Amino acid sequence: MDVPLIAWILTIIGVVGLLLFDFFAHVRKAHEPTLREAAVWSGVYVGLGLLFGLLMLFMAGPDPALEYYAGYLTEKALSVDNLFVFLVIISSFGVPRRYQQKVLLFGIVLALISRTGFILLGAGLIEMFSGVFYIFGAVLLVTAANLLCGELSGGAHQEPGEGGMVRLLRRWLPTSEQYDGDRLTTRVDGRRLATPMLLVMLAIGGTDILFALDSIPAIYGLTQELFIVFAATAFSLMGLRQLYFLIDGLVRRLVFLSYGLTVMLGFIGVKLVLHALYENQLPFINGGQPVHVPEVSTTTSLLVILGVLAVTVAASLLATRRRAGSGVDDAEAEHDVYEDAQQDPVADEQVVAVAGHVGEEPADDHVGDHEADRRRQDGLPHGVRAGLLPERPGQLVEPGPKHGGDRQQE
Incomplete structure (x- = not known):
């Protein structure tokens, strides 16, 4: 040519x-x-x-x-x-x-x-x-x-x-x-x-x-x-x-x-x-x-x-x-989001927002502590609820007898 x-x-x-x-x-x-x-x-x-x-x-x-x-x-x-x-x-x-x-x-x-x-x-x-x-x-x-x-x-x-x-x-x-x-x-x-x-x-x-x-x-x-x-x-x-x-x-x-x-x-x-x-x-x-x-x-x-x-x-x-269907990809995606948040303070704030505004009080004052905690947990990503990811980057997830155990601040 x-x-x-x-x-x-x-x-x-x-x-x-x-x-x-x-x-x-x-x-x-x-x-x-x-x-x-x-x-x-x-x-x-x-x-x-x-x-x-x-x-x-x-x-x-x-x-x-x-x-x-x-x-x-x-x-x-x-x-x-x-x-x-x-x-x-x-x-x-x-x-x-x-x-x-x-x-x-x-x-x-x-x-x-x-x-x-x-x-x-x-x-x-x-x-x-x-x-x-x-x-x-x-x-x-x-x-x-x-x-x-x-x-x-x-x-x-x-x-x-x-x-x-x-x-x-x-x-x-x-x-x-x-x-x-x-x-x-x-x-x-x-x-x-x-x-x-x-x-x-x-x-x-x-x-x-x-x-x-x-x-x-x-x-x-x-x-x-x-x-x-x-x-x-x-x-x-x-x-x-x-x-x-x-x-x-x-x-x-x-x-x-x-x-x-x-x-x-x-x-x-x-x-x-x-x-x-x-x-x-x-x-x-x-x-x-x-x-x-x-x-x-x-x-x-x-x-x-x-x-x-x-x-x-x-x-x-x-x-x-x-x-x-097994939730494997969702957990991996959430893990990537939290890793990015650990490196970027702006992403950190975005993750907190996505995580269901952790720490907000329930709108209904008559709801008991147990119900409020359940609502807060429902607002968290699946990986957090299952104990696979911390609620905020920088926290440690200690394995326990159920759903990954308690979370402790680093």
Whole structure:
């Protein structure tokens, strides 16, 4: 596909412009976005990504448009899985919610830079050596196998402690124990120290590079057009920050996401190997001659990706609906709310309000103490009533013979 220079220039300007708009309009002033704000802007960025595909359809024809949509959906699905890891990292560092937007935007920018580098590297390798498709296919098949093994062993998405990279940075980079707003450095006792905000950004950046090792071979398995690869990757990253705040309470409910990604990456890995065999030039395979194997069309790839995503989401929603009957998800959600409240005084006040205005006197003066206590308990979340969570963050829950026992102030 012959892409004019003006198309490259306009696309790059558009992507950079969206990032600058995101920073100055939403991230520069630290705040926690509302659900409505996250939903609206997430929809806007998804709409822009889909609109770009329509532009490809009118300007280049149906085949490039199908390749773009297949790549966009694949990268978007991988980005949702990336969000889970971002959630784990941000939670492990205890980043206050109002400052999480800056961390996420930094992660998106670094992901775009690192993936652009891998895109150019991949294009150069493809030009020099067609056997690179064997390597790309093997990478995806190994990744799919690791995902499946991790899920079957129950080790997928376990919260890590401080990784080796972070421990090394702490050793060589003097770091403060507390955040100083969203600053990357602070001054303590006359010394200039890095803040945990800088460490979490470096941790996010390190994971971005690892994710690029999987995502770039995946999209090259769907198209080898450099412009389509770049556009699909860039637009899949746009809106990732808003999507984080929209689904940070829902992403853990996509319980079969790893299985879906396993199927998708495995399918694309097989497709890459078949393509490598079809264009084989390696002398030790079929005497250096192409192997006549069926090639998977772009339309088939798009239908498989859509089907896997649909089945994954439907199965996850069905499974979580069944779990909801046992109250497991509600208790987990309440635990997350109370953890956030421990880090944010504003959230603390909100939790108290949600908890039924703990400590208010009953409206009816003739109601006895027992009835008043029952009404107060009815106003508390299920996790508090069951003794799984304290009435206020900072309290301890001592196990006892019934419903978790008495609560004591820390």
